[in-house]
Amino acid sequence: MTKAKAGGEQPVEIPDTLPILPLRNSVLFPGAIIPIDVGRRKSVRLVEDAIAKERPVIGILTQKDARTEDPGSGDLYMVGCAARILKVIKLAKDNFSVILQGVSRFEVSTFDGAEPFLSAKVRSVPDPTSSDVELDALVMNLKDIAKRVVKLMPELPKEAGALVDSVTEAGHLADLITSHLELEVGEKQDVLETFDLKTRTRKVLQFLSRQLEVLKVRERINTQVQEEMGRNQREYVLRQQLKAIKEELGELDDGGGDLDEFAEKITKAKMPEEAEKVSRKQLDRLKGMQPSSAEYTVTRTYLEWLVELPWSISTEDHIELAEVRRCLDEDHYDLDKVKKRIVEYMAVRKLKNDKKGPILCLAGPPGVGKTSLGRSVARSIGRKFGRISLGGVRDEAEIRGHRRTYVGSLPGRIIQGIKKAGTNNPVFVLDEIDKLGHDFRGDPASALLEVLDPEQNSSFSDHYLEVTFDLSKVLFIATANQLDPIPWALRDRLEIIELPGYTRQEKKMIARKFLVPKQLDDHGLTKERCDITDQSIFEIIDSYTREAGVRNLEREIGSVCRAVAVKVAEGQAKDHESISPAVVEEVLGPKKFVSEVADRTSEPGVCTGLAWTAVGGDILFIEATKMPGKGKLILTGQLGDVMKESVTAALSFVRGRAAALGLDPGNFLENVDLHVHVPAGAVPKDGPSAGVTMYTALVSLLTGVPVRPDVAMTGEITLRGNVLQIGGVKEKLLAAHRAGIKRVIIPERNMKDLIDVPEEVKGEMEILSVRRMDEVLALALKDPPPSIMDLAKAALAENHPTA
Numbered sequence: 001m002t003k004a005k006a007g008g009e010q011p012v013e014i015p016d017t018l019p020i021l022p023l024r025n026s027v028l029f030p031g032a033i034i035p036i037d038v039g040r041r042k043s044v045r046l047v048e049d050a051i052a053k054e055r056p057v058i059g060i061l062t063q064k065d066a067r068t069e070d071p072g073s074g075d076l077y078m079v080g081c082a083a084r085i086l087k088v089i090k091l092a093k094d095n096f097s098v099i100l101q102g103v104s105r106f107e108v109s110t111f112d113g114a115e116p117f118l119s120a121k122v123r124s125v126p127d128p129t130s131s132d133v134e135l136d137a138l139v140m141n142l143k144d145i146a147k148r149v150v151k152l153m154p155e156l157p158k159e160a161g162a163l164v165d166s167v168t169e170a171g172h173l174a175d176l177i178t179s180h181l182e183l184e185v186g187e188k189q190d191v192l193e194t195f196d197l198k199t200r201t202r203k204v205l206q207f208l209s210r211q212l213e214v215l216k217v218r219e220r221i222n223t224q225v226q227e228e229m230g231r232n233q234r235e236y237v238l239r240q241q242l243k244a245i246k247e248e249l250g251e252l253d254d255g256g257g258d259l260d261e262f263a264e265k266i267t268k269a270k271m272p273e274e275a276e277k278v279s280r281k282q283l284d285r286l287k288g289m290q291p292s293s294a295e296y297t298v299t300r301t302y303l304e305w306l307v308e309l310p311w312s313i314s315t316e317d318h319i320e321l322a323e324v325r326r327c328l329d330e331d332h333y334d335l336d337k338v339k340k341r342i343v344e345y346m347a348v349r350k351l352k353n354d355k356k357g358p359i360l361c362l363a364g365p366p367g368v369g370k371t372s373l374g375r376s377v378a379r380s381i382g383r384k385f386g387r388i389s390l391g392g393v394r395d396e397a398e399i400r401g402h403r404r405t406y407v408g409s410l411p412g413r414i415i416q417g418i419k420k421a422g423t424n425n426p427v428f429v430l431d432e433i434d435k436l437g438h439d440f441r442g443d444p445a446s447a448l449l450e451v452l453d454p455e456q457n458s459s460f461s462d463h464y465l466e467v468t469f470d471l472s473k474v475l476f477i478a479t480a481n482q483l484d485p486i487p488w489a490l491r492d493r494l495e496i497i498e499l500p501g502y503t504r505q506e507k508k509m510i511a512r513k514f515l516v517p518k519q520l521d522d523h524g525l526t527k528e529r530c531d532i533t534d535q536s537i538f539e540i541i542d543s544y545t546r547e548a549g550v551r552n553l554e555r556e557i558g559s560v561c562r563a564v565a566v567k568v569a570e571g572q573a574k575d576h577e578s579i580s581p582a583v584v585e586e587v588l589g590p591k592k593f594v595s596e597v598a599d600r601t602s603e604p605g606v607c608t609g610l611a612w613t614a615v616g617g618d619i620l621f622i623e624a625t626k627m628p629g630k631g632k633l634i635l636t637g638q639l640g641d642v643m644k645e646s647v648t649a650a651l652s653f654v655r656g657r658a659a660a661l662g663l664d665p666g667n668f669l670e671n672v673d674l675h676v677h678v679p680a681g682a683v684p685k686d687g688p689s690a691g692v693t694m695y696t697a698l699v700s701l702l703t704g705v706p707v708r709p710d711v712a713m714t715g716e717i718t719l720r721g722n723v724l725q726i727g728g729v730k731e732k733l734l735a736a737h738r739a740g741i742k743r744v745i746i747p748e749r750n751m752k753d754l755i756d757v758p759e760e761v762k763g764e765m766e767i768l769s770v771r772r773m774d775e776v777l778a779l780a781l782k783d784p785p786p787s788i789m790d791l792a793k794a795a796l797a798e799n800h801p802t803a
Contacts, residue, residue, distance in 0.1 A: 012055070012057060012082075012084060012103045012104075013057070014057055014082045014103065014104060014106065014122075014124050015057065016121055016122065017112060017119055017120070017121050017122070018057065018058060018059035018082060018106070018119065018120060018122050019046050019049065019050065019058050019059065019117055019118070019119050020046075020058070020059045020060075020061055020076070020080075020111075020117070020118035020119060020120050021038075021043055021046055021047075021058050021059065021060055021061075021083075021117075022040075022043070022061060022062075022063050022071045022075075022076060022118070023036065023060050023061065023062050023063065024062075024063050024066040025066045025185060026062065026185070027062050027081075027179075027185060027188035027189050027192055028060045028062075028080075028081040028083055028100060028102045029081060029102050029175040029176070029178060029179045029188075029191075029192060030081055030102040030103060030104050030105060030127075030171075030172070030175055031101075031102055031172055031175055031176060032101070032102045032175065032176070032179040033086070033099065033100070033101045033102075034099075034100055034102075035097060035098070035099050035100075036097075036098050036100060037091075037095070037096070037097055037098075038095070038096040038097075038098050039094065039095045039096075040069070040070070041094070042070070042116065042117040042118065043117070044094050044095075044096065045116045045117050046058065046116075046117040047085070047088060047096050047098060049116075049117070050085055051085060051088050055084070056084070056085050057082055057083065057084055057085075057103065058082070058083055058085065059080055059081075059082055059083075059106060059108075059120065059122060060080050060081050060082070060083050060100065060102075061076040061077055061078075061080035061108070062076070062077050062080065062185060062189055063075055063076060064076065064077060066185075071118075072114060072118075073111040073114075073118070073120075076118075077189055077193070078107060078108045079105065079106070079107050079108070079125075079189070079192055079193040080105075080106060080108070080122075080192075081102045081103070081104070081105055081106070081192065082102070082103045082104050082105075082106050082122075082124070083100040083101060083102050083103060084100070084101045084103055085098060085099075085100060086099045086100065086101050087099040102175075104124050104125070104126055105124070105125040105126070105127075105192065105195070106122040106123060106124050106125060107122065107123045107125055108120045108121070108122055109121040109122060109123055125195055127169065127170075127171030127172070127197060128197065129169075131170065134198065135170055135197060135198055135201065138170070138198065138201040138202065138205065139170050139173060139201065141205060142173060142174070142177065142201060142204060142205050142208065143164050143165065143173070145205065145208050145209060145212055146161075146164045146177055146208060147161045147164060147165075148212060149208060149211055149212050149215060150164070152212070152215040152216070152218075152219055153215065163176075164176075164177075170197045170201055171197050171200065173201075174191070174197075174200050174201050174203075174204040175191075177204055177208060178191045178204050178207070181207055181208065181211060182211075183207060187207065190203065191203055191204060191207075259283065259286060259287055262279075262283050262286075262303055262307065263280075263283060265307040266279045266280060266283070266306075266307055269306075269307050269309070269311050269312070270311055270312035271306070271311045271312075272311065272467075272468070272470075274467055274468065275306065275311065275467040275468075278306070278466070278467050279303060279306045279307065282299055282302060282303055282306075283303060285299060286299045286300060286303065298404060302404060302464075305411060305415075305419070305464070305465065306465070306467075308419060309415070309418065309419055309469065310418065310419070310421070310422055310423050310424045311424065311469075312424070313422065313423050313424060314423050314424050314425045314473060315382060315383050315384060315423050315425060315426075316382065317346065317349055317381050317382055317383065318346075318380070318381050318382040319346055319349060319350040321343055321346060321347060321350075323380075324342065324343055324346050324380045324381055325339065325343060325380075326380075327376065327379055327380030328342065328343075328376060328377070328380050331372070331373075331375075331376035331379070331380075332369055332372070332373055332376055333506065333509055333510045333513060333514070334502065334506055334510075335368075335369065335373065335499060337497050337498075337499075338360075338362060338373060338377075338497050338499070341358070341360065341495075341497060342377055342380065342381070345357075345358055345475075346381055356454045356458075356472045356473070357425070357454075357472065357473055357474050357475040357476065358454075358475065358476075358495055359452045359453075359454065359476045359478070359493055359494055359495060360475075360476065360477045360478065360494070360495050360497060361433065361477075361478040361479070361480060361486075361491075361494035361495065361496045361497065362477060362478070362479045362480070362497055362499055363479075363480045363481070363482070363483050363496055363497070363498050363499065364481070364498060364499030364500060364501075364548070365481060365499075365500075365501055365547070365548035365549055365613075365731075366481060366547075366548075366549050366551060367547060367548065367549020367550050367551030367552070368499045368500075368501060368502065368548060368549040368550070369499075369549070369550075370479040370499060371387070371429060371431055371479055373477075374387065374427055374429035374477045374479075375387075375427075375429075377427050377475070377477065378426065378427035381427070381475075383423070383425060383426055383427050383475065384421040384422060384423045384426040384427070385421070385426060385427050385429075386417040386418065386420060386421040386426045386427070386428045386429070387417070387428070387429040387431060388413045388414070388416075388417050388428075388429075388430060388431065389431045389432055390430055390431060390432050390433050390435065390436050390444070391431070391432035391435040392435060392437060393436055393437065393444050394436075394437040394438060394439050394441060394444065395439075395441040395442060395444065396441060396442025396443060396444050396446070396447045397412065397441070397442070397463065398412060398413055398444055399412045399413060399414060399444050399447035399448055399451065400412045400447050400461075400462055400463045401415060401462040401463045401464035401465070402463060402464060403463045403464065404464060404466075409464055410464060411462050411464040411465060412447075412462055412463070412464070414428075414451055414460070414462070414471070415462045415464070415465065415469065418469070418471075418474070424470065424473055424474070425473035425474060425475070426474060426475070427474075427475045427477065428474050428475065428476050428477070429477050429478075429479065430448075430452075430476060430477070430478040430479070431478075431479050432479060432480070432481075433448075433478040433479065433480050433486060433490075434480035434481055434482050434483065434484075434485045434486050435485070436448075436485075445486070445487050445490050446487075446489075446490075448490055449489060449490060449493065451471060451476070452476060452478070452490065452493045452494065453493050454472060457470075457471040457472055457474075458470050458471065458472040478494060483496065500548065500730045500731050500734060500756070501547070501548025501549060501617070501731060501734050501735075502548065502549065502550065502734075503734060503737060503738075503758050503760050503761055504538070504541055504542070504737065504738060504760075505760050506758070506760075507537075507541050507550055507553060508534060508537050508538060508541065510550050510553075511532075511537045511540075511541075511550070511553060511554075511557060512534070512537065515550065515553065515554045515557050516532055516537075516557060518554075519554065519557045519558045519561045520561060522558070522561070523558070523561040523562060523564075523565045524565060524568075525561060525564060525565060525568070528576065529564075529568070529573075529575075529576065529577065530561065530564045530576075530577045530579065531576065531577070531578050531579065532557065532560065532579040533578060533579060533580060533581075535580070535581050536560075536579045536580060536581050536583070536584045537557075539581040539584050539585070540553060540556045540557065540560075540584060540588070541553060542593070543585075543591035543592065543593055543594070544556050544584075544588050544591065544592050544593070545592075545593075546592075546593045546738065548617070548731070548734070556588060559587060559588060560579055560583075560584060560587050560588070563587040564577050564579070603706055604700045604701050604703070604704050604705060604706045604707075605623065605624040605625055605626075605697055605698075605700050605701030606621065606622070606623050606624075606697065606700070606706070606707065607621075607622045607624075607693050607696045607697040607700060607707045607713070607780070608620070608621060608622075608693070608707070608711065608712040608713070608739075608741065609621070609622055609689075609690045609692075609693030609712065609713060609714060610689070610712050610713070610714040610732035610733075610735060610736055610744070611685070611687070611689070611690070611714075611732070611735075612687075612689075612727065612728030612731050612732060613731075617728060617730075617731035617732040617733070617734050617735030617736075618735050619712060619735055619736060619739045619741070620678060620685070620690060620693070621678065621679050622676065622678060622690065622693045622694055622697040623676070623677045623678070623679065623697070624674065624675070624676050624677075624697040624698055624700075624701040625674075625675050625677075625701065626672045626673065626674055626675070626701060626702070627672070627673050627675065628671060628672065628673070629671070629672055629673025630670075630671070630673065631669045631670060631671075631672065631673065632673040632674070633647070633648070633651060633673075633674050633675075633676070634673065634674065634675040634676070635647055635675075635676050635677075636675070636676075636677045636678075636681065637677050637678030637679065637680070637681050637685065638678075638681055638682070638683065638684045638685060639678060639685055639686070640684065640685060640686025640687070641686070642686050642687055642688050643678075643685055643686050643687060643688075643690060645688075646688055646690055646691040646694055646716070646717065647676050647694045649691065649717055649718070649719055650691060650694040650695035650698055650717060651674070651698060652719060653695060653717065653719060653721060653773065654695065654698050654699060654702065655669070656719075657721075657774075657791075660787060660790075660791055661699060661702070661703065661787060661788065661791075662703060662785055662787040662788075663702055663703070668702065674698070674701075676694065676697070676698075678690075688716040688724075688726070689714045689715060689716055689726040689727075689728075690714070691715060691716045691717035691723075692713050692714065692715040692716075692717055692723055692745070692770075692773065692776050693713055693714070694717075695717055695773055695776070696713065696776055696777065696780050696781075699777055699781075699788075700781060703781075703785065703788075705781045705782060705783060705784060705785065705788075706781070706782050707780050707781060707782065708743065708780060708781070708782050710740075710741055710742035710743055711741070711742075711743045711744070711745065711779070711780045712736045712739075712741045712743075712744050712745075713744065713745035713746070713776065713780060714726055714729075714732055714744075714745075714746055714747075715745070715746060715747040715750075715770070715776075716747075717773055721772050721773045721774060721795075722771065722772060722773070723747045723748070723770050723771060723772065723773060723775075723776070724747060724749070725747050725749035725750055726746075726747060726750065729746060729750045729753040729754070729756075729757070730753065730756045730757050732744075733746075733757050733761055733765070733767070734757075734758075734761060736765065737760075737761045737764065737765060741765065742764075742765060742766060743765065743766045743767075743768065743779070744765055744766070744767050744768070745768050745769075745770055745776055745779055745780060746767065746768070746769055746770075747769065747770065747771070748769040748770060748771045750769070751769050754767065771795075772795040774788075774791040774792050774794070774795040775792050775795050775796060777791070777792065778791075778792030779792075
């Protein structure tokens with residue numbers, strides 16, 4: 001048993017065997033008093049056992065790893081501190097707050113046991129009492145630095161310096177200082193394990209010197225901050241006084257403050273040199289104006305536009321091509337051409353990051369997703385999105401802006417859109433570019449020539465700004481239903497990507513993937529509560545919509561969802577409503593569209609043609625009939641001049657081939673009038689592509705042989721019997737597919753256009769090519785007579801001599 005003093009009190013007897021209390025995240029030094037919370041089972045048992053004794057002494061050992069919940073002998077340091085229990089406060093069951101006072105260092109010889117708590121045989125290590133000159137010098141240095149540290153730490157009480165002076169023993173001083181320093185547990189344990197006084201004092205001196213340097217740096221930083229704050233405060237007071245003086249003089253500007261903030265905004269905007277020069281010049285003018293003058297407001301508004309434009313702000317592109325593809329596919333089904341072009345642009349951006357933005361034009365019928373595709377493109381490449389509608393715009397100032405001489409003048413829509421987007425490289429959609437107008441106020445289409453020219457738009461000049469703005473980083477996407485109304489000079493600047501209509505299967509996929517989930521969500525329904533079958537979707541596509549896009553399809557799906565929502569709201573719905581074709585007919589009413597092909601072509605003289613329209617392709621019925629007369633040709637159905645000429649050419653060719661067709665060449669038209677009619681008489685029709693249809697209808701009428709009901713055709717004719725190339729092949733084939741046509745006859749030169757036709761369409765229809773008009777009859781008529789078959793064989797032999 002060893003005796004040791006605790007902070008100048010009576011000696012404390014330290015037994016050879018001590019109960020061990022593990023301590024986390026802290027080290028107890030001799031002479032220090034610390035409070036700890038005790039809650040672990042063994043530790044609680046130790047405290048309960050200790051307080052039953054008189055003047056209890058326990059051993060405190062620090063854990064090597066604080067996360068160990070039940071430490072054993074291997075988890076504790078071997079040097080610790082014997083401690084007296086000064087006070088115990090019971091906080092709750094099995095939870096105590098204990099105040100300990102360190103008495104003396106000890107070193108563990110062996111651990112005796114682990115139950116009910118750890119105990120160990122220890123050897124007390126008291127500090128030696130001898131001293132020498134070197135130790136005295138170390139103590140003086142330690143006290144000097146400690147007092148300087150106390151001065152730099154205002155949070156410490158003033159008595160701390162006096163306390164340091166009152167300690168005379170070197171070991172006690174070193175322990176006292178270490179216990180109050182913010183050190184790692186390992187560093188404090190190192191000091192506890194250092195028994196030699198000189199070595200211990202040097203270590204503490206090193207730690208204390210480091211703390212002093214940190215405090216000096218902190219003091220220097222605080223001084224700098226205080227000086228800066230003082231300067232700012234002084235400047236603020238002066239500005240407030242200046243503001244009060246200006247207010248008394250009536251010279252305070254409308255913003256409620258002075259104009260110096262504009263100078264900071266001009267610097268932050270990082271404008272081009274020309275724009276910055278103009279901005280500073282206008283700011284100097286503004287400072288000399290009276291706020292009440294009209295020019296003041298005009299100049300201030302102009303400055304605000306200049307400083308708020310994103311001259312140097314741009315978003316970083318997503319150049320991971322797989323992510324770009326994923327985003328595009330997530331938002332839109334099909335549209336492979338556009339997606340491919342965007343991926344190509346991003347691939348080039350990845351290799352050459354200063355590549356100028358392309359000028360794309362998406363041309364196609366309404367409802368195919370042109371406008372929404374722009375937003376999807378912006379999301380896929382990580383850019384901001386801007387959009388302006390050009391439909392009905394007739395004023396050139398809408399594009400270029402008004403000059404500042406006009407009251408209420410503003411920049412044009414392009415600059416306004418750039419400001420709203422907040423970056424200088426957004427995806428910018430120019431919607432309905434084919435519907436621009438022009439009048440005495442100018443031609444906006446001509447103003448767009450500069451905007452959409454990659455060689456010019458890097459220095460786009462708006463009339464309002466009067467300084468150039470760089471639009472070359474903008475990705476412009478124009479949309480149009482028709483290309484014809486777009487002026488040729490503007491069209492030449494556009495990279496046109498045509499978006500034809502969707503097939504029946506594509507519409508079903510779009511409805512299933514996008515439209516149905518969107519409409520269910522819009523009407524407060526869930527997929528589990530309401531399900532629209534594929535057959536029902538096909539029923540809506542076939543019987544209630546006839547369009548190239550999907551806009552009406554979405555509208556009709558919405559009508560079905562509303563009917564289900566009414567049932568749910570009235571409590572009449574089942575747990576799971578399945579929408580069948582019968583339910584669709586009940587909700588949407590009688591079918592709006594039925595297949596007329598078989599009825600229309602059940603008699604001679606009726607033939608199905610194909611037409612291109614601004615809203616996609618469509619089928620066109622040609623009806624011919626004869627009556628007693630004198631050989632007149634009557635044309636009705638609002639036919640244009642070109643279409644009338646096609647009928648005349650077809651009739652002339654029939655006359656020229658009358659004998660070969662089995663007709664009497666002398667008098668087959670002598671006592672007969674012919675009437676050719678194209679139904680839907682309220683709709684104007686024109687173009688040469690109905691030539692083969694006119695010819696087939698006339699031959700069918702005159703020979704009495706009906707045309708097959710599942711055949712449609714298109715192609716321009718000549719008097720020499722050739723079938724010439726036409727346009728809009730993809731749209732026409734899609735229209736034939738929608739109408740249930742099984743065989744389509746097209747000019748041979750148009751076979752190259754089939755590459756753009758979906759495989760679904762090519763797989764479900766027989767697409768035949770012809771070069772001569774004689775070939776058409778053999779393919780189109782139900783039971784062609786031998787004379788017509790002979791003509792077809794001769795034409796095939798002439799065109800394909802190796803066959």
